[in-house]
Amino acid sequence: MASESIKGKALTYVLIMLLLAAITVVIGLLIKDITYRGYYLTLTLGGIVLFTSGIYTVLIKLKSDEDIKGIATSAIQALWISTSMGLGYIVTANAPYFQIPQAYAAALFVIGWVMLLFGLYSLLKLSRESGVPLAV
C-alpha cells in the first residue's frame, strides 16, 4: 500500500509541475506578439520543466510499484529541476529586458513562487516518506 501511495504521490507532484509549466508556456504564447523575448523566456524555462517532467513521468510509470527508492529518486530529480526553474521565473519575470506586460509578468512571478514552494514541499514530503535523501 505504501509503495502505491508513493508512486501516486510522485506522479501527482511531477504532473502538477508539468501543468504549471504548461500554463507558463501558454502565457508565453499570449505575449508572443507583444514581446518575443518574454515568449522565448517561457519557452526556455517552461520547456525545460515540460521536457524533464514528461520524461520522468514515463520513467516513474515504468517502475514497479514496489520500487519505492527508484520511484522517489526519479521524482526528486525531476522536482529539483522544476523547483529551480520556478526560482528562474521569480527572478526574470519582471526583468526589464524581457518587456513582459505587467499583468502577465505578475502571473509568471506568482507561478514561479508556487513552483518553488510546492517543489520544496513535495521534495521534503517524498524524501521523508521514502527515506531517499534529498541530495540524490
Added chain:
Amino acid sequence: MTANEGTKGKDVFGDFATLVVPEEHTKSTLNIFMIYMGVLAVIAAIFAGSGLAQMYDAATMLEVAFIGNLILAIYGGLIAYVGGSTRANTYMILRYPLGRLGSLVGNLIVSAIPLVVWFAVETWLFGLTVNVIYPDNPLTSIAAASIWGGLLMMVTAYYGFRAMAILSYITVPFWYTLVVIGFFASVDLAGGFDKVWVARPEVIAPLGVGITYVVGLYASGSVITSDVARYGKKPWSGAVAWAVHVTIFMTALLFAGGVMTLLTNSPNVIVAIAQIGLGVGALLLAILGQWTTNDNNLWSAALAWINTTGKLNKRVWVVILGVIGTLIAGLWAGLWGMSLEPFINFAVYLGYFIPPVGAVIIADYYVFRPFILGLRDPKERYKFGPGTKYPLINVPGIVAVAAGGAIAWFTQQIGWGAPVINGIVSAFVIYLALIVPMEKLGISWGVGEWVESSTGF
C-alpha cells in the same frame, strides 16, 4: 567494495575527513556531477571567458577553451579515479606519494592555505559584485555584502556535504539557464549571431597562450577532485562526472563569458548582464554562483586543516577559517580598502606547486605501484584504516613536487612553454626517475614510519 571496506575508524572530525567513505554514504554519479557543477557555477568562470575574449575571436576562443579543458579533464579525471577507487580524500591519498609528514606539507600547499585566501578573495568579489549592481544601500556596501555573503557561505559549509548538494541542486539548473539567457540576450542586443563571428580583438594571441591560460585556471582545482569523487558509488563516478563537467560546461561558460565581453566591450560580465536588463537575475547569478563555489572552498579547507593538525572537528574549522576569510574580505579589503594583492600573490606563488602534487599522485598510482610494486588491482594500491603504516616522508615525492613547482615558476619568469604543464610533466618524470631506480636497487625511498590511529589521523 574497496580494499578499504571494513577498516572503519571513528569519524570524530566529521564528513569522513580522515577516513574512507563507507559504502552506505556513497552517492550516484549524477549527484557527484551536480556537486562539481556547483563548484563550477562561479562568476569567476565567466570572468575568465572575458580574459579569452581579449586574446581571440569567438571561433578560436571555442577551440582554445575546448583543448585546454580536455587536458584538465584527463588530468583531473585520473586523480578523481584515485579518490573513487580508494574512497579517500586528497589529503589521505597524499600519504602515499608524499609520505605522512609530506602529506601535511602537501595539505598546506594544495588546500589549507590557498583555499582560505581564495575564500576571502571570492567573498570580497561577491561584495564587490553586489555593490556594483546595488551601489546605494548600506547593506550592499562592499564591506557589508562581503560579511553577510561570507556568513551565508559559512552556513552551508558548516552543514557539510549534504547542505552543499542541496544548495547545488536548487541553484545550478537555474544558474546555467541564466547564463544561457544572458548569452542570447547579449547576442540579441548586439544584432544577431553574425556579430558574434565577426567580433575580434585587435591582436590575436598564439593558441598555446590561450590553452595555457585555460589549463592554469583550473589546474589547482583538478588536484582536489578526489574530495568529491570519493563519494562516488562507482570508482569511475567522479572521473566521468569531472570530465563531462569540465569539458562541456567549463568550455561553454568560458565561451559565453567571452562572447558577452566581445559584444558589450565590458570587461565586467556582471555589469554587462545588468546593463542588458536582467537586473535582479544578474545579482542572483553572482550570489548563487559564488555561494556554491565558495562554501566548497571552505569545506575543502576545513578538511585540509583537520588532516594537517588532527585537532578539532570539521565544523569548528569551518567557523575558524570562515571568520578569518570573511574578516579579510570584509574588513581588510572592504572597510579599510586595502589591496588583496599580497594574499593573492602568495596564493599564486603556492599555486605553482599544486599541479606537481597531482602529477606525483598520477605517477605513483598509475605507474609506480602497478608496474614496479606489482599492485595491478587499482583498489589494492592504497590502503587506509587504523593500524596502517605509512612512511613519514616519501623522498622522491617531496623532491619531485619541489622541483616541479620551481620549474613551473622559473619557466613562467623566462616565458618558456606552458608553465603549468611544464610543472606537471617535470614532477611526473622526476618522481619516476628517482623512485623506480631506488626501488630496483633496494634503496629505501621512504623515511621513518607513521601508524594510523583509530581516528584516522
